[in-house]
Structures are given as C-alpha cells and as structure tokens.
Amino acid sequence: MKILRCPNKECEPSRKRVSGNVIRFGFYQTRWGKRRRYRCQTCQKTFCSNAGTPYYRLQHRRATFDQVATLSVEGLNKSAIARVEHIGWNTVDRWLEKATDCGRRFNDQKTIGFRATELQADKIRTIIQGKQQPTWIFATIEVWSRLWSSTVVGRRSYQNTLMLYRNVAERAKGEDIPLITTDGFEFYERVIGQVFGPACVYGQVVKTRRNNRIVKVERRVVIGTEGRFEERLRRSEDSSTLNTSFIERLNLTIRQGSAYLCRRTICHARWMGRLEGHLELLRCYYNFVRPHRSLKFGREIRTPAMQAGLVGKRLTLRQIFCSGIVSLSSCEIVLVFVYSLTPFSIENGVPQAA
Numbered sequence: 001m002k003i004l005r006c007p008n009k010e011c012e013p014s015r016k017r018v019s020g021n022v023i024r025f026g027f028y029q030t031r032w033g034k035r036r037r038y039r040c041q042t043c044q045k046t047f048c049s050n051a052g053t054p055y056y057r058l059q060h061r062r063a064t065f066d067q068v069a070t071l072s073v074e075g076l077n078k079s080a081i082a083r084v085e086h087i088g089w090n091t092v093d094r095w096l097e098k099a100t101d102c103g104r105r106f107n108d109q110k111t112i113g114f115r116a117t118e119l120q121a122d123k124i125r126t127i128i129q130g131k132q133q134p135t136w137i138f139a140t141i142e143v144w145s146r147l148w149s150s151t152v153v154g155r156r157s158y159q160n161t162l163m164l165y166r167n168v169a170e171r172a173k174g175e176d177i178p179l180i181t182t183d184g185f186e187f188y189e190r191v192i193g194q195v196f197g198p199a200c201v202y203g204q205v206v207k208t209r210r211n212n213r214i215v216k217v218e219r220r221v222v223i224g225t226e227g228r229f230e231e232r233l234r235r236s237e238d239s240s241t242l243n244t245s246f247i248e249r250l251n252l253t254i255r256q257g258s259a260y261l262c263r264r265t266i267c268h269a270r271w272m273g274r275l276e277g278h279l280e281l282l283r284c285y286y287n288f289v290r291p292h293r294s295l296k297f298g299r300e301i302r303t304p305a306m307q308a309g310l311v312g313k314r315l316t317l318r319q320i321f322c323s324g325i326v327s328l329s330s331c332e333i334v335l336v337f338v339y340s341l342t343p344f345s346i347e348n349g350v351p352q353a354a
Helices: 062-071 080-084 089-112 160-173 188-194 226-234 245-257 273-291 304-308 316-321
Strands: 003-004 023-030 033-040 044-050 118-125 136-144 147-154 178-182 201-210 215-224 335-337 344-347 351-352
Touching: 003 147, 003 215, 062 080, 062 089, 062 316, 089 273, 089 316, 118 160, 118 188, 118 245, 136 273, 147 160, 147 273, 147 304, 160 226, 178 188, 178 226, 188 201, 188 215, 201 226, 245 273, 273 304, 273 316, 273 335
Parallel strands: 118 178, 178 201
Antiparallel strands: 003 335, 023 033, 033 044, 118 136, 136 147, 201 215, 344 351
C-alpha cells in the first residue's frame, strides 16, 4: 500500500494525509520500461513514485543502487565497487552520500523504544587526516538483542562519552535497570553515574597486555554491590561472568564492514562527516537487514532489530530507502511507503509523526 503526498509545498493538503487527493496519472517511459505517474487533484501537479527517495532521477536500475550500498557495508571501497559494477567512481561516491543520509534518518526514527537490560561499550581507534590526531569511534551494544544502539565519532573526551550514554538513555525504555560493562576508560564511571544514577549496575573489565598478549584480566565492581551483580548475572541469558566480548565482536564487525577501518588500508576517510555517514549506513544494515547468527531460533534467523522488537520482519535496503524518511536536501517531494513502518511527514523542515 502506498500513501502519496503532493510535492507542492504551497498545496495545503500536502501537509496532511487526504484520502483520494493523489490519483494515478498514466505512465512515463524509462530505459527499463514504464513507470507510474501521479497527480494531485488540488494543485494539478504531477510526480513519479520515486520522488523523495534516493532513487529519484536515477539513471541506473534501482537494483544497482542497492548493490552499491550493500557492497559498501560489506567492506568494499569505492574504487573496487566502481570496478565491479562498471560505473564511475564519482557516481559511487554520490550514491553513497544519498544512501548514508537515508540510513542516518532511518536510524534516528526507528532505533527507539528498545529494552536495555545489558549494555556494553568500547572504542575503536582510527585516523582521519593524520596519525597525529587520532579519531575514536564510541559504540554500544545491547547484549540480549545484539542491537547496535548508538555510536559517536570524535575525540576520546568526556563530552563524547556523555553524548554516547545520553543517546542510549533517551532511546531505551526506562523500565529496566541496566547491567553496564566497559573497559577502564577514565570517563566511563563519571558519565554512567551521571546518566543512569546509582540504580544501575556497572562494572569494568581491565585487561593487562604484554607483547600484544593478555596476561591479566581484572574484573571490578564500580556501581552497585556484589550481591546485585551476582543477581543480574544469574538473570542474564548471555553472560555468566563480567565481560566485554560482545562489544569486541561488534568492533570486529564494524572493521570488516567499513573499508575506512580495515587494518593496513589506503582507504582512510578524509573527512569526519564521511566516516560518520558510512557508520550510520553500516549500523542501519547491521540492525535491520543483516541476519545475526547468534539469533537463530529454529529455521528463523533474526536481525537485532527483530529481536529488540523494533520491526516485525527482516527488512531490505529497498524498503529502508523507500520508507518515507527522505533527504531534506531534496525534500521537494514527500513520499511515504507503508510497510510495517510508522509514516512520517515533513513540517517546517522537521520530520513529524503522522
């Protein structure tokens, strides 16, 4: 089912859903066949079904666009994608900008309302322009659902750590008292105590390395008592001892999925915005599209978003790109596809729930 809105900003019915306001208005010819055209009965403006999506005025097949986005989040760099798909490098770069913008907006609207029973956080070190100024990627995972809940890119500072946990606290349900595990980074204790308060249970896993080998693992309770820790670990379905293994496995997935973060690579991101955008696309793909092997129940392999209750079934990139969360840089047209997703409209340049 499709709910279409008029692209004309001066048309009053375009700001709200009006049954029967937009009607079918023939077809238009493309290189791959006919496409449907629509018309608003109020202002008599016509528009196509791809308007407001990354596919608008695309000179290639939509399947090629989806394939480029998939290869990007599977670890291929732009030059390799251009060679594989036989398209220009600039075309790949332009398409990925559209895809990352859509992925960022999809994450903002859909990654909300999940249960945070057990959280783990860690950092990944990378470089943007030079080795003298390293950049850090903060990431958190909800262990029970394997949901990549939040990420922040920037310096290893108090403000970025606070931004990470505030984002998690705002998006998660406040019903459960989370069990939080991190490494021994100095700002974690202060930030977690400020955001979650004394009600949470927080512990640290400090690893001592010698010649690139772990020689000692120290587990210590920071917020909470030993009795509360033992109770939470008994209730946990995934952890029998305090650990950071799940977030470390997510770090490996992030490095494998982004060509910017691979070891010994020449594909470093030149701007922080490019790295942030690609991580948002990768997070969208990881949570909603890619099935997780540890979430196998019989013949069904769920995605982290399915396990967290954010969606009812595994999505595809086509459904995400056509989900109605449009790019504001080209929002002359607002198009909403209803597929077990919440429709949104644009009012005064801000997405609003319909």
